Amino acid sequence: MEEQMFDVEEAMPLNPVESFLRMDRMPHIWCPSCGIGTTVNCFGRALETSGLDLDKVAIVSGIGCTGRVAGYLNLDSFHTTHGRPIPFATGLKLANPELKVVVYSGDGDLTAIGGNHFIHAARRNLDMTVICVNNFIYGMTGGQVAPTTPISATATTAPHGNFEQPFNLPYLAESCGAVYVARWTAYHVRHLTKAIKEALAKKGFSFIEVLAPCPTLYSRRNKLGDGLDQMVFYKEHSEIHHNIDTKTATLDFQGKIVVGKFVDKERPDYLTLMNEHYQKKFGDKYTPYKG
């Protein structure tokens, strides 16, 4: 019998996000039902409607599962060292201010090894968008405890359960001076897409925390089911509270999840402050820095 020829690729409608991806690098390394890919999808859709010139958008990642995002996006993309995407992005932005610089990395990368850079970039109000995919664990290295691991959750380096208080990242970002702070989960794809679009349009340090399932190393170890079970959990346990006091946006192990846009305010960014300051100081002798 003659085999029926059916070209699957031809029959499939083009995913609108594909043009933002390096399709020649597919398949990606992420596990089935990992949440990172969902966030990348949202990022692509946000870019699509952002009106940004994509030749002027640069993405910087650190190391880890989310650190691989830079490598899959069809933008000027930099995969740097562990914990250091923010200072790399700082240099990139200051050297070439016409770039829209996005840092896309994980919770361990940005808030443990890179915590110092995170707080200082927010303090300086550097014009960059930081997207932190928080899966509560070190995924790439096999499931170690992170500064975001909830109390009582277990990890390979906290086999008897974590007893350290985790970071409340929105509170940290706001208190350091971020002008835009939001938290969503991988379930909230429309909210997240909108938040990324808003953050990209913001001048200054914008921060989005995205809670995402790590089915292989966090959910399985903690007997929380697979990625789908986690998405159901996010759906059922998330409460949207815009503009709440970020101090109250703490996360407990499998407790209520407060999501929403918490901060959206104006504050001059680093280069604006620098130019204004030197113009005041030097008058006509100073040429405003534009890169």
Next chain:
Amino acid sequence: MKADPKGVLTGSHFLDGDHACSEGAISAGCRFVAGYPITPSTEVVERIAERFPLVGGVFIQMEDEIASSIAILGGAWGGKKVMTVTSGPGFSLMMEHIGLAAMTETPCVFVDVQRAGPSTGLPTQPAQGDMMQARWGSHGDYAIIALSPNSPQECYDLTIKAFNLAEQYRVPVLLMMDECVGHMTERVIIPPAEEIDVVPRRFYDGRKEDFLLFKPDADLVPPMVKAGDGYRIHVTGLTHDEKGYPHMSPTAQAKLIPRLVNKIKLNADKIIEYKEDQVEGADVVVVSYGITSRVAIPAIEQARKEGIKVGHFRLIVAWPFPEKRIQELANKVKALVVPELNLGQIFYEVERNVYGKVPVTLVPHPGGTVHNPQEIYNAIKNTHLGG
């Protein structure tokens, strides 16, 4: 290409080595510096902070040396000539990004004003204890270029040279100063801008569709682009192919890493610079660098007065090491003497290239001050006597 006159302070100045380094950077076209305060290097960034606003540069004091050392790499991919400045403890923190710069072929200058270590050591006092760290400090195989000035004038001149080499070979270049050279004040002549040679960035000028970010030219160095130019580049510290994409295989490793080393190794003759004084016909040659090359002079002169034929070989480029010339000297002279402000670093490199043909004497010093020239003289005399 000649230097941009904006910022070139042509004239005769009375500057310390740190300030001369700052002026060298500005003359070379450096317009992005990230740094973190550390003695005895701080004066370099202080002068940069003072001067940069009116020459169109951006200086940022980062939160630590790790941040400084990667901020400059971001700055380089943003299109600027970049530098960071530090001393021992900060230099240790920067090692990972010297590796990233080597791996991603990012042109950049690291200045290390060496102080006595290890650890906090003697923050305000000199040493030359970071010479091997400069060469080997980051993990894995790679090559860098390191320069060793011995005066404020050379701090100016060699900073320009450091930038030029960084651009020519797309490699981190390390300016290995020491506390004495950094803090001594002498006359520094800054020439007119039109007399200062500056190597521009090797920007790609071929067809866009043929572009591969890490496809090398004949000299093994690939041309560069910057973020925002529309090439949608990918730059990673992972082992990568010519497109810049991660390639996790021994084959990709075997293609990339030897090239990173060979682009310096095979161009070494063009990079290497040293200065010789009465080396021809000498029985003993003193091999030195940095401040120690000046401390050695009275010792050499005293020995010459006593009729000993002493030559002086001074490293200006420390890495790549002038292997061939040391091998030649080993066939000509009877002994070599290596004074340095450490307990033996460049000494081993000299000894390795001598192949046991003649004795090589180390004149060690743990740092904190410079040698007493008498120690160097004694070593010359003893080795001359066959002692």
